[in-house]
Amino acid sequence: MKFIFGDIKSNESKSTVNIEAHNLQHAIKIFKVSELFPEQYVNRTFIARKENGYFDQNYNSDLRRNETRFKPGAKIYVYEDRGNEKRPKKVHELTLEECINVDFRSILPQQNLLEAPFSTRESESKELLPVIESSQAVTQIHSKQDLRNKHDEILLKRAELDAMIRNLNQSMNVLQKEIEQKAKIVYVIETFLGIHEQVVQINKGLPVSEEEPLTLFQQRLYMDEEVGLWGEYEDKAQGLDFTQIEEFDKWIAKEYKRYLYAPKSVCVFRVRRRDKEYGNVWANIYCNAENTRTYFLFRNGENLYRIWSDVSVGPRLFPTMHEYAGVLKEYENWGEDRQREKLKDKHESYLYGLIAIQGIIERTDLLGTSLRSTVNLFRPDGIPKDRVRFIRDDEPEFWLGDGKPRWKEFAEKNRSTIMVGTRVVLAVRPWYFHLNAQKDSDDWRCSPFRPSHPPSRSEIYIIEEETKGGYHSANFKFLYNPGDEIWRRDSFTSSPRKKRVPWLTYRGEILNFDAITLEDAEHYEQSRLDRADYLDILPTIHWIKKIRKEERALELEFTKFIAGQLSWDESRYGEIREAIDWWKLKNKWKRAVTINEALAVRMILKKLGKE
DSSP: OEEEEEOTTOOSTTSEEEEEOSSHHHHHHHHHHHOSOGGGGSOGGGBOBOTTSSBSEEEETTTTEEEEOBOTTOEEEEEEOOOSSSOOEEEEEEEHHHHHSOBGGGTSOSSOTTOOOOOSSHHHHHHHHHHHHHHHHHHTOOBHHHHHHHHHHHHHHHHHHHHHHHHHHHHHHHHHHHHHHHHHHHHHHHHHHTTTOEEEEEEOOOOOOTTSOEEEEEEEEEHHHHHOOOOSSGGGGGOOOGGGHHHHHHHHHHHHHHHOOSSEEEEEEESOSSOOOOSSHHHHHHHHHHTTOEEEEEEETTEEEEEEOSOOOOSBSSOOTTHHHHHHHHTTTSOHHHHHHHHHHHHHHHHHHHHHHHHHHHHOSTTOSTTTTTOOTTSGGGOOTTTEEEEOTTOGGGOOOOSOOOHHHHHHHHHTTOOTTOEEEEOSOGGGOOTTOSSSOOGGGTTTOOOSSOOOSSSOEEEEEEOOSSGGGOOEEEEEOOOOEEEETTTTEEEEOOSOEEEEEOGGGEEEGGGOOHHHHHHHHHOSTTGGGHHHHHHHHHHHHHHHHHHHHHHHHHHHHHHHHHTOOGGGHHHHHHHHHHHHHSSSSOOOTTSSHHHHHHHHHHHTTOO
């Protein structure tokens, strides 16, 4: 049978307890023995109320329970559980007093059933003696009230111990913060003194005048993005990394005036923005940690230095105009202490880079000697405007736009013009595809054919079909010749592939070749706003620029030929070029003038008015 003790109408989760027993008397005994604090099961009608009408009870955090004041004669109701089909039936009621003032000797057997068995071996008896004594000490408490008091005594001691632990932890936290502060001071001193500093002189020449002010560039640049190296396969397709710093040195030796255009200036380079894949987990962890190294570039006239100072500079060398005000606004509801803490953290994030530069000024002649007595980058009042200039090249509000859309906006608009007959180029890296991989295979793109490699980014393709649904919901299909060998199983011989195979592609993987002009290609090749995506942009754009230049040279000769046929001078070359573009793009299937020159000549002459 199952019995329910408590207030079944209460919404509180611990207001009832279920007990299975042979009969009601058995269930009552179990309840009286097992429930040390039966107050929580008293019917709520017996709870006394305060003057404001609320129940008179308060939570004691040390004892971890509510302390409740009850009316005289408080009772606990007992119900018989009759299953889901019937409501519980009230069969008995107990007073709270009789559930608390329990003498266990009247309920439990007199013999201690927990007593350990007698051991004949003296060694075992000695080992068990502490256990036996402790268990007897507990079982010798015969009154529930005494047991409740013992329970509360233990909880109060535990609360006292917890308070002591909290106080000790607070003391340890204070000590830990003190140690961290001391470590920061040591780090600052080592940075200023250049203990771990490494200096590489890239260019040698004449220094600039001592009166030339120092220019600090705000934006942190990335070596791999600025150099713009890329390859077709494996790790080369992921750009420059920490093992190729010398390649950066060779490149920056020629290009440094683009970044350090002031004669006496400093900028910051990090090796990479994004991680590089090295083939295994541990190599990725170690190598990509090296790829986060920060280097300073110092220019003094024709002298150029690359310096590593064991300092990690954030996205900017110095803060933006409104950065500290933004911190105050963000934490305005957190109180002054929190604001002060966040401002301190923000200040420290910029401090170390400036300390490294100040150390170079004070210890070396790399930037001359006149700055030592006039410039203190640690303090705002120690930075004379006529001696130090801050170039805020990482704050968009100071940028001068050229009116051109960003690359992603340009590419999205370009792709919206793709349809059947459009000439397209691939805009993803070759290793993006996994033709020969067992997992994540892209065989579906060219099924049922099995070419050895995917199409190249250095080729123009024509969209043959616009797909709807099907394989991975690809958007388009074009044909290409992989140029590989076809093996015959019967004779074990091979021959070069002659027929083109299909390739399924998404819209986001291709670009409309005819919608990208030479001027577009040159702009996005040089644009630094989109350098973060250089591995996706530069290879394709660089090749398009090359083809456009070759195409423009051919079309210039074609224009001269048409002009000769029409007896026109150079002033009318623009009309001829418009007619050439009309010829290339007028049909559904786009084409170059070299595809069918004779037809192109006839149609263009007709377009220009010569029958």
